[in-house]
Amino acid sequence: xxxxxxxxxxxxxxxxxxxxxxxxxxxxxxxxxxxxxxxxxxxxxxxxxxxxxxxxxxxxxxxxxxxxxxxxxxxxxxxxxxxxxxxxxxxxxxxxxxxxxxxxxxxxxxx
Amino acid sequence: xxxxxxxxxxxxxxxxxxxxxxxxxxxxxxxxxxxxxxxxxxxxxxxxxxxxxxxxxxxxxxxxxxxxxxxxxxxxxxxxxxxxxxxxxxxxxxxxxxxxxxxxxxxxxxx
Numbered sequence: 001x002x003x004x005x006x007x008x009x010x011x012x013x014x015x016x017x018x019x020x021x022x023x024x025x026x027x028x029x030x031x032x033x034x035x036x037x038x039x040x041x042x043x044x045x046x047x048x049x050x051x052x053x054x055x056x057x058x059x060x061x062x063x064x065x066x067x068x069x070x071x072x073x074x075x076x077x078x079x080x081x082x083x084x085x086x087x088x089x090x091x092x093x094x095x096x097x098x099x100x101x102x103x104x105x106x107x108x109x110x111x
Numbered sequence: 112x113x114x115x116x117x118x119x120x121x122x123x124x125x126x127x128x129x130x131x132x133x134x135x136x137x138x139x140x141x142x143x144x145x146x147x148x149x150x151x152x153x154x155x156x157x158x159x160x161x162x163x164x165x166x167x168x169x170x171x172x173x174x175x176x177x178x179x180x181x182x183x184x185x186x187x188x189x190x191x192x193x194x195x196x197x198x199x200x201x202x203x204x205x206x207x208x209x210x211x212x213x214x215x216x217x218x219x220x221x222x
Contacts, residue, residue: 034210034211036213041215042215042216043115043201043213043214043215043216044154044201044213045213046210046211046212046213049210089154091154096167097159097167097208098156098159098167098169099144099156099211100156101153101154101155102153103153104153
């Protein structure tokens with residue numbers, strides 16, 4: 001079955017710097033990769049997603065890249081702000097359409 | 112459009128008891144998925160309901176069950192509670208097999 005690994009587990013950046021979170025997946029049949037942001041006391045919020053027919057997708061300061069050959073995808077946040085501080089989860093959709101989540105990255109943006 | 116709502120938000124139960132959690136999906140969404148989130152195991156898929164039928168199931172014991180009503184609202188039930196069932200239970204709704212939007216979760220504590 002699908003397995004998703006996420007790195008790093010914690011990430012501390014200075015406000016204004018960029019942050020990159022990386023995930024690898026095992027099932028070459030996976031076609032859908034969402035990213036979620038979870039703030040304290042809240043449920044995960046879908047922030048961006050990518051399907052296997054594209055290599056990159058951007059939404060303002062957030063971008064996701066996908067390398068199907070290497071089976072990895074990454075989240076890029078530019079010009080980080082303190083409100084970007086949260087736990088970020090990547091996920092891959094397995095062949096039965098279940099979302100398999102990575103273990104999460106705690107991002108801290110220092111003012 | 113209102114988001115996913117879950118009730119109750121917090122619950123304290125004793126070992127051996129049973130519990131029922133409720134989820135109301137986004138209007139028009141027909142699929143409801145349930146996840147368990149714990150610090151040790153992360154986000155794990157429990158099951159998915161679509162048009163009142165369980166369409167997908169994760170690797171949880173039979174003590175975990177669910178159902179979906181004709182208005183797409185869903186409930187999950189956990190019987191014979193164990194200490195290890197303490198977790199944040201999240202539901203996510205989608206129109207079908209597409210983007211999933213999470214609710215705020217129900218925090219269950221088993222004592």
